[in-house]
Amino acid sequence: MEVKTVVVRDKSKERDWALPPGCTVTEDVDDVLDDADIDLVVEVAGGTTFAKDVVFGALKKRKDVVTANKALIAACLPEIEALLEDVNAEGDKVSFGFEAAVCGGIPIIHTLQTDFVGDSVTRLRGIMNGCTNWMLTKMEAEGVSYTDCLTEASALGYAEADPTLDVGGFDARSKLAIMIRLAFGVDVSEDDISCKGITNIKQVDFAYAKELLGGTIKLLGVAEMAAEGHELTAYVTPAFVPDGNTLAVIDDAINAVEITSENLQSSLLVGRGAGRFPTANSCVSDIVGCARKGLPEAFAKKTTDVTFMNDFSSQFYLRIQYRNEVGIVGNLGDICAKHDVSIYSLLQKPESDYFVLITEYGPRSNIKKVAAEVEGASWCVGDTFLMPVATKE
């Protein structure tokens, strides 16, 4: 293999690496796309405009493509698949590698593509964003505020250029959408996946949740198959993760993806989510895979008879800020009963303005109705905060 041409936005910018012998640098991507000697294009520009032209242009010219572009794949997966089918209808197969696009240091793409071909995945669950996991770890361990944590995470390079992609859960959601396609063979638009970030988590949530249940709070991406493979639900949300669930001890800027399946039962992959070297490493393994003509088929699993469901069932944690009035607990009990929500436990400490309830297992739609009605009560102050409680297994 030989690196022939590198395309950059600005040739004059200083770089901290040397060019391999014989390699040229250009600002014009057509120097690559129009060069018949180039068999493979690595796209690490990011974004969905220029990068899309590069990826689609290269595939159309029958060049293998390796990309680290999560946003592009999440946004355009069906388009990429259609183009690959078109290009691969005849002649030598063109390969599309994107191990680097999802959880950089975890070989989750190859694993889903190859090791589950004879298996049925029933659930994907994991910590899919390193920045927010680092922040949650620090918030809990050191009592640092959300805002201070975000400032520090950005300074350390853990956050995306636009940190709302991290803290809003959108980065995790893009990864989840891609993994859903590989694990279940189902195309789900990322916008269809309900997404809640960590912006509303308070210190009190760590303390209350720990006291009520024992464990910690993680931002989880979850996709679960029900109705014997015909109904899929997926969401990104902070979740209470009880002690005994391995995800509870995955700290700092680490990602972890748990795959539940019929044959393998439970597989967990843990590693650095991103960074220069993990991303480069995943690109290199895909490049070598292309050269060996051994890269797995990009989107082999495909199912169509699956309905995507918004609602899902779980135990839930609901934190409510209140002002003292007579009859609050009675009123809350009435609201829960009205919406068929059973209370598992309740905690209110005299020194706190909050109380927290944990529900029995039930649909999210019901507890959301409870939250909405509570927010309308005279004794409720501001917004409530709702998150599911993850199962141990």
Added chain:
Amino acid sequence: MEVKTVVVRDKSKERDWALPPGCTVTEDVDDVLDDADIDLVVEVAGGTTFAKDVVFGALKKRKDVVTANKALIAACLPEIEALLEDVNAEGDKVSFGFEAAVCGGIPIIHTLQTDFVGDSVTRLRGIMNGCTNWMLTKMEAEGVSYTDCLTEASALGYAEADPTLDVGGFDARSKLAIMIRLAFGVDVSEDDISCKGITNIKQVDFAYAKELLGGTIKLLGVAEMAAEGHELTAYVTPAFVPDGNTLAVIDDAINAVEITSENLQSSLLVGRGAGRFPTANSCVSDIVGCARKGLPEAFAKKTTDVTFMNDFSSQFYLRIQYRNEVGIVGNLGDICAKHDVSIYSLLQKPESDYFVLITEYGPRSNIKKVAAEVEGASWCVGDTFLMPVATKE
């Protein structure tokens, strides 16, 4: 794909599965080896005699081979590699898949073969035997004795037909030897790897180790590269795993392999180690890989300038049974000083016949000299018990 012929030892034995249409059952393996229509042979017989004839016979006839036979690969890896080189010197490539042979439900073979091609692995470490991990979990959680645990593990089907392979650490060692080849490109005979099982662990070890350090005891397989890639050490041993190390929470019959490398830093793969469905699943993914001509090269990484070293450095845990005499601690201190071993902490409870010392970081050869000399002292009763303390990272 079509399953054409199944070879069994005894055709008359009742089976709990149905044959696919057109499939025949035979007791003569030559019905498979001599059948030019058969492109791929799956060997799940086990052992290193008949199974070896099947695997080598099939490869020589240029049939792809998929096997779950850990013992065969660990014992004959260089022979298999030489045969593959020979067969693949010309013509269509013959593939050799053995994902099912090591930690059944964890895709560790494919991962090491493909995702670390551009990386340098510096350490492999993990829980590589499900039976012993189940036993250790139960011994600690329920205070059950080693003997009772083993009886129950066998009844549950967690133990090998010969359980000394599990409890003696030999099963873990076979897996470690295979993974060493894939991760480091180094051929190490399994007999060269120092191996200690769990047979001498007592209840007191869980209690003392927890009190001194916080954490638990796991049977670990470890291989570590030093001297800038020129010295490798490897061993299987019970180890004290401190809280904060993810391996400490991997309980029951679960396996976990942690790969430390220059690019990815730390990757952890967790899953069921064995069992009917995980093993079958890994075989199926290899069969599909063969059919797609996309199975990774079996033994691509190869290095020769590595010296295998017996000794390694760590903190150590040494448990000593004693009879009361004057001057024991002074005597022990003298012995440690003589062999250049620094004591990190020491615990002796009045109600116990044991005391335990934790050393500072240092070579195993030194603490083994201490143990030998202690065992010769008049105040020492029976054998001492020595294990390393795993680092958190």
